[in-house]
Amino acid sequence: SRAEKEWRVLFSFLIAENEDVKTELEQMRSEAKTSKLKGMLRELPFCKDKHLILCEELKQLYTAVTRARVRVIIYEQDEAKRAPMFYFLNRKNLVQVLSYFSAEPHAPLTVQTSAEEWHKQGLNLKENGHLLLAAKCFARASDARLENEVMGQHLAEQALREGDVSKRKLGFFDAAERFLRAGRASAMHAANCFTEAGEWKLAAKLFLLCPGAQFVVKAVQCYRKLGLISEATDLLLEHGRVRRALELLRKEGHPQHALAVLDKHPSFVAPQHLSAAEFAELAIAALPHGRDNREKFLTLVRRLSDESQLQHLRKRGLRQELRQKLLELGRVLEVAKVLVEDDNPRDAVQVLESQTDPDLASVAMCAEVYMSMYLDAEPATALGETATLFEKAVEWSGRVVGHKRDSAATTAEITHHQKET
Numbered sequence: 001s002r003a004e005k006e007w008r009v010l011f012s013f014l015i016a017e018n019e020d021v022k023t024e025l026e027q028m029r030s031e032a033k034t035s036k037l038k039g040m041l042r043e044l045p046f047c048k049d050k051h052l053i054l055c056e057e058l059k060q061l062y063t064a065v066t067r068a069r070v071r072v073i074i075y076e077q078d079e080a081k082r083a084p085m086f087y088f089l090n091r092k093n094l095v096q097v098l099s100y101f102s103a104e105p106h107a108p109l110t111v112q113t114s115a116e117e118w119h120k121q122g123l124n125l126k127e128n129g130h131l132l133l134a135a136k137c138f139a140r141a142s143d144a145r146l147e148n149e150v151m152g153q154h155l156a157e158q159a160l161r162e163g164d165v166s167k168r169k170l171g172f173f174d175a176a177e178r179f180l181r182a183g184r185a186s187a188m189h190a191a192n193c194f195t196e197a198g199e200w201k202l203a204a205k206l207f208l209l210c211p212g213a214q215f216v217v218k219a220v221q222c223y224r225k226l227g228l229i230s231e232a233t234d235l236l237l238e239h240g241r242v243r244r245a246l247e248l249l250r251k252e253g254h255p256q257h258a259l260a261v262l263d264k265h266p267s268f269v270a271p272q273h274l275s276a277a278e279f280a281e282l283a284i285a286a287l288p289h290g291r292d293n294r295e296k297f298l299t300l301v302r303r304l305s306d307e308s309q310l311q312h313l314r315k316r317g318l319r320q321e322l323r324q325k326l327l328e329l330g331r332v333l334e335v336a337k338v339l340v341e342d343d344n345p346r347d348a349v350q351v352l353e354s355q356t357d358p359d360l361a362s363v364a365m366c367a368e369v370y371m372s373m374y375l376d377a378e379p380a381t382a383l384g385e386t387a388t389l390f391e392k393a394v395e396w397s398g399r400v401v402g403h404k405r406d407s408a409a410t411t412a413e414i415t416h417h418q419k420e421t
Helices: 005-017 020-031 035-040 052-067 079-091 115-127 131-140 144-161 165-182 184-196 200-207 213-225 229-238 242-252 255-264 276-286 291-301 306-316 319-328 332-341 345-353 360-375 383-420
Strands: none
Touching: 005 020, 005 035, 005 052, 005 079, 035 079, 115 131, 115 144, 131 144, 144 165, 144 184, 165 184, 184 200, 184 213, 200 213, 213 229, 213 242, 229 242, 229 255, 242 255, 255 276, 276 291, 276 306, 291 306, 306 319, 319 332, 332 345, 332 360, 345 360, 360 383
């Protein structure tokens, strides 16, 4: 070192930290063999202007310490010149003192780095983003889990930067393999790599190994990418996500499957847009017309309200089923109208006449249908049959008049009673 007495500044630094250093220095001066050594064992206050050379020497020392791969050897044969730095480093326990003139055994200049030190260095490198070097440190520390995990991260970062599609995919495969070697704790990272590589099925299986509802959702997304809607639905139901399963089936256009799910979960209170009626409407809309789909259609339509059923039966032209449904609802007059529309007036009057106590509308329609049948009768029709139709028309017309008279009498009676009251 070109600096000599300037190194005594270190004594001032140590004394400022601990006054006991001053006593130790006095003891050392009393034992010193030369006046030069005694002079070098005195403190010196730091002065920036006077000690520029010391600043330069400290910079060089910093460079030497931070650039060394294994260790730094500091050598100075002048006992007086080295005294301040020697004392400082020794007191701070920063050095190992070696002497080839000592009879005591000493450690070699190079020593074996312990597994713990490699591990510590690996963590430091990982924290600072030097993943490849960190992986090598973990390998030296025999920590296979961290070695594979960090190497997986390094390979995944490389794959992300790769422009070539095939090389990018291979890179993610290599990264996923490393994460799998690291153990189940790294399954999520492996799954993400398989996702980037487009291997959705493998990714889904690995996401299911991860704890947490969010990974179930990720697995479902993978199945959707593959078009495996049934598997995605089963997975959601397996985890009690009935609403999510129904929303998925609605979005993907699987109303029949949604109806099956609702049937298996009768306790689920579905909102309107996920109700059985809503899915039945969607299924009916998607069902082609034709005899082959007749039974499917009737099964679906039974899930709807009465009015919706009637509407769909009319739209599909299923007149027999329409009349049957109207009879179930007790709407005889409408049944008769349907029969008349279908050019079947005889069945219409038969239905109307089957009522025990027909209302005025039914009586009026029966009279109208008989009169229409009489007027539309072909000239070749038998005279007796024509006469019968006419008699029926007159009979039911008379019943209409009777209904009206009874109704008028009832109205008059009510009015008279109100006046008396």
